[in-house]
Amino acid sequence: xxxxxxxxxxxxxxxxxxxxxxxxxxxxxxxxxxxxxxxxxxxxxxxxxxxxxxxxxxxxxxxxxxxxxxxxxxxxxxxxxxxxxxxxxxxxxxxxxxxxxxxxxxxxxxxxxxxxxxxxxxxxxxxxxxxxxxxxxxxxxxxxxxxxxxxxxxxxxxxxxxxxxxxxxxxxxxxxxxxxxxxxxxxxxxxxxxxxxxxxxxxxxxxxxxxxxxxxxxxxxxxxxxxxxxxxxxxxxxxxxxxxxxxxxxxxxxxxxxxxxxxxxxxxxxxxxxxxxxxxxxxxxxxxxxxxxxxxxxxxxxxxxxxxxxxxxxxxxxxxxxxxxxxxxxxxxxxxxxxxxxxxxxxxxxxxxxxxxxxxxxxxxxxxxxxxxxxxxxxxxxxxxxxxxxxxxxxxxxxxxxxxxxxxxxxxxxxxxxxxxxxxxxxxxxxxxxxxxxxxxxxxxxxxxxxxxxxxxxxxxxxxxxx
Amino acid sequence: xxxxxxxxxxxxxxxxxxxxxxxxxxxxxxxxxxxxxxxxxxxxxxxxxxxxxxxxxxxxxxxxxxxxxxxxxxxxxxxxxxxxxxxxxxxxxxxxxxxxxxxxxxxxxxxxxxxxxxxxxxxxxxxxxxxxxxxxxxxxxxxxxxxxxxxxxxxxxxxxxxxxxxxxxxxxxxxxxxxxxxxxxxxxxxxxxxxxxxxxxxxxxxxxxxxxxxxxxxxxxxxxxxxxxxxxxxxxxxxxxxxxxxxxxxxxxxxxxxxxxxxxxxxxxxxxxxxxxxxxxxxxxxxxxxxxxxxxxxxxxxxxxxxxxxxxxxxxxxxxxxxxxxxxxxxxxxxxxxxxxxxxxxxxxxxxxxxxxxxxxxxxxxxxxxxxxxxxxxxxxxxxxxxxxxxxxxxxxxxxxxxxxxxxxxxxxxxxxxxxxxxxxxxxxxxxxxxxxxxxxxxxxxxxxxxxxxxxxxxxxxxxxxx
Numbered sequence: 001x002x003x004x005x006x007x008x009x010x011x012x013x014x015x016x017x018x019x020x021x022x023x024x025x026x027x028x029x030x031x032x033x034x035x036x037x038x039x040x041x042x043x044x045x046x047x048x049x050x051x052x053x054x055x056x057x058x059x060x061x062x063x064x065x066x067x068x069x070x071x072x073x074x075x076x077x078x079x080x081x082x083x084x085x086x087x088x089x090x091x092x093x094x095x096x097x098x099x100x101x102x103x104x105x106x107x108x109x110x111x112x113x114x115x116x117x118x119x120x121x122x123x124x125x126x127x128x129x130x131x132x133x134x135x136x137x138x139x140x141x142x143x144x145x146x147x148x149x150x151x152x153x154x155x156x157x158x159x160x161x162x163x164x165x166x167x168x169x170x171x172x173x174x175x176x177x178x179x180x181x182x183x184x185x186x187x188x189x190x191x192x193x194x195x196x197x198x199x200x201x202x203x204x205x206x207x208x209x210x211x212x213x214x215x216x217x218x219x220x221x222x223x224x225x226x227x228x229x230x231x232x233x234x235x236x237x238x239x240x241x242x243x244x245x246x247x248x249x250x251x252x253x254x255x256x257x258x259x260x261x262x263x264x265x266x267x268x269x270x271x272x273x274x275x276x277x278x279x280x281x282x283x284x285x286x287x288x289x290x291x292x293x294x295x296x297x298x299x300x301x302x303x304x305x306x307x308x309x310x311x312x313x314x315x316x317x318x319x320x321x322x323x324x325x326x327x328x329x330x331x332x333x334x335x336x337x338x339x340x341x342x343x344x345x346x347x348x349x350x351x352x353x354x355x356x357x358x359x360x361x362x363x364x365x366x367x368x369x370x371x372x373x374x375x376x377x378x379x380x381x382x383x384x385x386x387x388x389x390x391x392x393x394x395x396x397x398x399x400x401x402x403x404x405x406x407x408x409x410x411x412x413x414x415x416x417x418x419x420x421x422x423x424x425x426x427x428x429x430x431x432x433x434x435x436x437x438x439x440x441x442x443x444x445x446x447x448x449x450x451x452x453x454x455x456x457x458x459x460x461x462x463x464x465x466x467x
Numbered sequence: 468x469x470x471x472x473x474x475x476x477x478x479x480x481x482x483x484x485x486x487x488x489x490x491x492x493x494x495x496x497x498x499x500x501x502x503x504x505x506x507x508x509x510x511x512x513x514x515x516x517x518x519x520x521x522x523x524x525x526x527x528x529x530x531x532x533x534x535x536x537x538x539x540x541x542x543x544x545x546x547x548x549x550x551x552x553x554x555x556x557x558x559x560x561x562x563x564x565x566x567x568x569x570x571x572x573x574x575x576x577x578x579x580x581x582x583x584x585x586x587x588x589x590x591x592x593x594x595x596x597x598x599x600x601x602x603x604x605x606x607x608x609x610x611x612x613x614x615x616x617x618x619x620x621x622x623x624x625x626x627x628x629x630x631x632x633x634x635x636x637x638x639x640x641x642x643x644x645x646x647x648x649x650x651x652x653x654x655x656x657x658x659x660x661x662x663x664x665x666x667x668x669x670x671x672x673x674x675x676x677x678x679x680x681x682x683x684x685x686x687x688x689x690x691x692x693x694x695x696x697x698x699x700x701x702x703x704x705x706x707x708x709x710x711x712x713x714x715x716x717x718x719x720x721x722x723x724x725x726x727x728x729x730x731x732x733x734x735x736x737x738x739x740x741x742x743x744x745x746x747x748x749x750x751x752x753x754x755x756x757x758x759x760x761x762x763x764x765x766x767x768x769x770x771x772x773x774x775x776x777x778x779x780x781x782x783x784x785x786x787x788x789x790x791x792x793x794x795x796x797x798x799x800x801x802x803x804x805x806x807x808x809x810x811x812x813x814x815x816x817x818x819x820x821x822x823x824x825x826x827x828x829x830x831x832x833x834x835x836x837x838x839x840x841x842x843x844x845x846x847x848x849x850x851x852x853x854x855x856x857x858x859x860x861x862x863x864x865x866x867x868x869x870x871x872x873x874x875x876x877x878x879x880x881x882x883x884x885x886x887x888x889x890x891x892x893x894x895x896x897x898x899x900x901x902x903x904x905x906x907x908x909x910x911x912x913x914x915x916x917x918x919x920x921x922x923x924x925x926x927x928x929x930x931x932x933x934x
Contacts, residue, residue: 114714114823115852137718157663168661170670171638186910192819193851194635195888196624196674197895197906198933199915203637203670207663224720247581251604253691253757255722290720291768294761301758352659356581384660385582421662428664439664443653447922448666454921455914466665 007463009095010076018074019054022067022098029057040081040099044146044334045089046347046395047431052079052093057101061177061185061216067100068214069183077460080210082123082149086156087348088429090209094464100214102151108132109217116222117174117191122151122215129220138222141166144425145334151215156427157207161330164250164383165257165289166223168425169206176205177217181456191219204451209427210462212455226289230299231258231323236282236311239263239366239378243359245284246382248305250355254298258287259383260330263366265340266377266390273336274329284311284382285330287323330379337377337390344375344392349408351415352386352424361418362387365411372407386424412438428466436467474930476562477543485541486521489534489565496524507548507566511613511801512556513814513862514898519546519560524568528644528652528683534567535681536650544927547677549590549616553623554815555896557676561931567681569618575599576684583689584641584658589618589682596687605689608633611892612801618682623894624674628797631717631850632724632756633690635892636673643672644684648923658686671918676894677929679922693756697766698725698790703749703778706730706833706845710826712751713849715772717822721765725754726850727797730833732807733844733857740803741796751778751849752797754790797846804844804857811842811859816875818882819853819891828885829854832878839874853891879905895933903934 010018023030031037037051053076058064071078077097084091093099106123113136120129127147129140142153143160152158154176159168166172175189178201188201205212236242242261249256262270262283271278284306288298299316306312317323329336337346353361362378369376369389380387389411393400412422412435422428422435436445445467452459452467477485490497498504504518520543525531538545544564551558560566573590580603587596594614596607609620610627619625621643626635633639642656645668655668672679703709709728716723729737729750738745751773755765766783773779784790796803804813820828829845836843836856847854856878860867879889879902889895889902903912912934919926919934 112821112823114718115821116717117821157661157667159661163661167638170661170667171634180910180914184910184913186908186914188911190883190888190906191821191886192853192882192888192891193822194624194626194630194637194819194853194891196890196892197888197899198674198903198912199679199918200624200637200667200670200674201911201914203667204918207665207667212666224718226720251581251583251691253693290761291764293764294757297758297760352661354579354582354584354658355660356579386659386661415659416657419658421657421659421664423663424659424661425663432664436665439657441653443647443651444655444668445665446651447647447653447668450921451666451671451918454917 007095007459010074010097014074015053015076015096018070018076021070022054022056025066026056031055040101041092042084043086043089043091045087045431046345047089047092050092050094052099053096055099055101057104059104061179064100064179064214064216065183065185067098068179071098071460072181072183072458075458075460077463078214079462080214082152083125083146085146085148086152086429087426088431090156090427090429090465092430094430103149105216111136113138117219118222119217119219120150121217122149124150126150126153133222137225139225140220141223142169142172145331150218150220154206154215154218155209157425159381159425161258161260161381163381164259165255170203172221173202173206173218174221175219176202176215178205178213179216180213181458181461209429209465211452211466212461228292228295229287229289229323230295230316230318231287231326232299232314232316233326234284234286234306234311234314235279236284239282239362240359241309241311242282242284243362243382245306245309245311247355249302250383252301254301256286256298256383257289258285260285261380261382261387263378266333266379269336269340269377270329270333272339273332276329285326333377333379334390337392340375341392345395347391347393347404348388349411350386350388350424350426351411351420351422352384353415353418353420355385357418357420358382358385361414364414365389368407368410372403374403374407384424430464433466474562474926477541477564481541482520482543482563485537485543488537489521489523492533493523498522507568508559509551510553510556510558512554512898513812514556514559517559517561519566520563522566522568524571526571528646531567531646531681531683532650532652534565535646538565538927539648539650539925542925542927544930545681546929547618547681549619550592550613552613552615553619553896554893555898557623557894557896557932559897561897570616572683578603580605584686585689586684586686587617588684589616591617593617593620600689604692606692607687608690609636609639612798617685617687621673621682621685622676624892626848626892628725628727628848630848631726632722637670639688640669640673640685641688642686643669643682645672645680646683647680648925648928676896676932678919678933679928695759695762696754696756696790697762697783697785698754698793699766699781699783700793701751701753701773701778701781702746703751706749706829707826708776708778709749709751710829710849712773712776712778714822716769717850719768721768723753723765723850724756725752727752728847728849728854730845733800733846736803736807736844737796737800739806740799743796752793800844800846801857804859807842808859812862814858814860814871815855816878817853817855817891817893818878818887818889819851820882820885820887822852824885824887825849825852828881831881832856835874835877839870841870841874851891897931900933
């Protein structure tokens with residue numbers, strides 16, 4: 001057992017012993033193939049690829065527990081892997097070790113329609129879940145850009161475009177089954193919708209990025225598919241006007257389901273990628289859920305607010321098909337950014353500030369993009385004060401890479417100075433670790449370290465992430 | 468530093484040294500008066516009074532930090548105290564020590580109307596907060612029966628009648644300032660509405676009942692006062708019909724703000740206490756929030772559901788005054804139960820089950836009340852699957868006390884057998900500690916103990932509670 005917190009590579013002999021055991025137990029579900037290892041360190045990040053020493057494909061909770069027990073016995077790091085769509089280097093293996101691929105644990109174990117919940121394995125993706133639920137009249141609202149796995153979404157405390165109405169993963173998980181760092185299988189809570197029976201272990205594992213245990217089963221809250229949905233897009237004369245319209249919408253209690261800002265450059269990118277022909281000015285994409293009557297009323301009220309702030313005219317997409325096209329374009333924002341400079345790479349980053357500071361934060365960030373001479377798009381879950389910048393850059397151009405690093409650093413500092421956080425939904429992973437000490441005081445970080453040390457004294461659970 | 472987890476009384480000399488220091492520092496804000504000590508161990512529970520050795524009245528976070536540092540140095544237990552309205556012996560001092568009275572820390576430090584949040588000290592009560600907010604058009608929805616302090620509500624993960632729409636304390640706290648067991652002052656999070664930057668310390672302290680640290684400042688989410696509110700009461704032929712109406716209401720996506728069940732006996736008690744003259748059958752009290760049009764629509768739809776299940780007719784209370792009278796009667800349910808047997812004591816208890824099991828759980832509990840020959844009322848936050856039983860008993864009658872203990876035990880077992888929890892909102896305190904090992908596995912409890920031990924290695928923070 002290690003006493004200090006600094007993670008390190010396992011002892012080579014111990015590593016070989018662990019790999020030998022795993023290979024014997026898992027046969028063709030064990031791999032040390034280089035391509036497979038590299039794939040398992042791959043994410044949509046600009047960090048370098050740091051592959052694990054081996055990959056094991058788990059199919060059951062007992063598989064996971066067995067892998068953890070073997071690795072724990074030999075002091076070998078463990079990195080859980082879902083779909084590899086995380087953005088900050090969450091699945092890299094900087095200290096080697098074993099990647100546990102959970103994508104084969106993709107069963108939907110139960111849907112309790114009366115209780116508006118379901119029980120799923122961590123490899124189920126959000127789209128697969130909603131596909132499965134379609135005939136039940138229920139849906140799962142959390143929608144990060146990628147078709148991520150539910151386990152990964154739990155681990156990064158993901159949110160997405162519906163969070164303003166339905167909350168984030170923090171609000172939509174009832175209970176978790178977790179394999180602890182000693183290989184024990186525990187449940188964090190009962191299936192009741194609420195409880196005051198002890199510490200909130202559920203929320204402790206949500207957003208822990210696999211550093212405290214490996215999630216093997218999730219009980220999720222579901223929501224009724226609304227009777228009526230209406231979506232639309234509304235241009236604004238400025239980012240500030242769009243943000244002010246968002247604040248007014250939320251403050252007057254309009255239960256908007258989605259309210260997304262696209263800045264001029266993002267609209268341009270979306271036009272290129274999805275052939276939408278939109279006016280290239282700041283836009284709000286909005287969606288309302290409810291009964292036919294209430295949706296109409298919400299839309300009407302939003303229209304009044306937008307007009308008061310110089311926005312409009314609206315284009316309403318009432319047909320499901322038009323609506324899908326619009327939201328698909330929104331979800332493709334990351335890919336669309338690449339159209340602005342073909343052959344380049346897009347680096348996505350996110351911050352979140354109190355909504356009253358959002359217009360300032362976005363406006364200053366646009367000025368910084370211009371001043372630094374970057375190509376970058378902004379889009380935001382503005383109802384939450386959360387926005388993304390997708391920076392398109394030539395990774396071969398060292399000077400440009402340095403400019404982008406400086407820009408991200410200033411963006412984070414700007415967000416923090418406005419009482420915000422260095423990440424609203426992407427997580428810390430490897431790349432934002434350096435900002436933990438900017439965001440949190442030494443005392444707060446110390447508490448997190450105490451928890452990490454108590455639950456993972458060997459430091460083998462996804463080392464080099466968060467702390 | 469103690470190595471095992473069993474809490475114990477402090478060394479008498481160390482205790483005297485700590486009290487001497489506190490007395491010197493806090494002067495007339497320090498007391499060892501017996502009445503004051505007993506008042507600080509008093510709660511609305513049937514457990515015995517176990518007073519602390521001294522009470523210190525804190526006025527600032529620095530006061531709290533100083534008290535904690537002194538007590539930590541001498542290994543003396545600390546029990547935070549707000550209004551003393553908790554129900555499971557949370558403020559008792561079974562191992563003596565110092566009660567920190569936080570009721571004087573009752574300042575509202577900031578209201579950020581644009582961000583829909585506010586910053587308050589822990590001694591602010593929910594009613595005082597809403598009184599203060601009245602002119603801002605905002606309100607704080609969490610409403611346990613008593614006019615509890617916000618700090619206490621955080622610590623028990625309180626909810627109340629609005630939770631079905633607005634969530635519980637878990638969902639309505641953005642950030643906490645906490646004095647740790649070493650007397651350090653930390654903030655759990657930034658003021659942004661969401662974040663993925665590290666472990667969710669906020670949720671860890673919510674519901675921890677003061678066993679991990681003392682909450683000294685709370686950033687709360689607020690909500691816009693709805694433009695229109697409509698409340699009503701609807702009789703049902705059976706508890707099952709009322710529960711089925713609740714399930715249907717929630718499943719069809721009616722955004723009901725409150726939906727409360729009163730069983731026959733509870734209606735009788737409310738009639739006696741509040742002179743309401745209601746028909747003594749199971750009732751649902753409902754409330755809808757929204758615009759005038761949406762509230763009417765919600766009410767209409769609920770009426771159709773109720774009628775389909777044999778309920779009705781409704782009495783709608785559209786006037787604010789009528790509505791207040793109805794909800795005051797609901798909030799007085801605990802006191803009203805006492806009218807059923809004047810001179811007796813009412814013991815409140817709560818469980819929470821998945822909503823699909825609620826009708827079964829309530830019906831079986833009513834049968835148990837009849838079979839055991841108890842006088843008891845049931846009322847429930849049925850939208851959450853949570854219900855309360857208020858048992859009226861003669862505390863001098865040992866046999867009756869034993870029957871009540873047996874009844875509560877069976878109630879908890881019944882709830883747990885239905886995938887429920889031994890407490891939906893009252894918390895564990897002292898009296899439900901024995902059920903922790905029924906609700907959680909040994910592995911889950913072990914994780915909670917590891918966390919407790921890492922954050923409070925001396926075991927001085929509210930010892931004898933939860934674990």
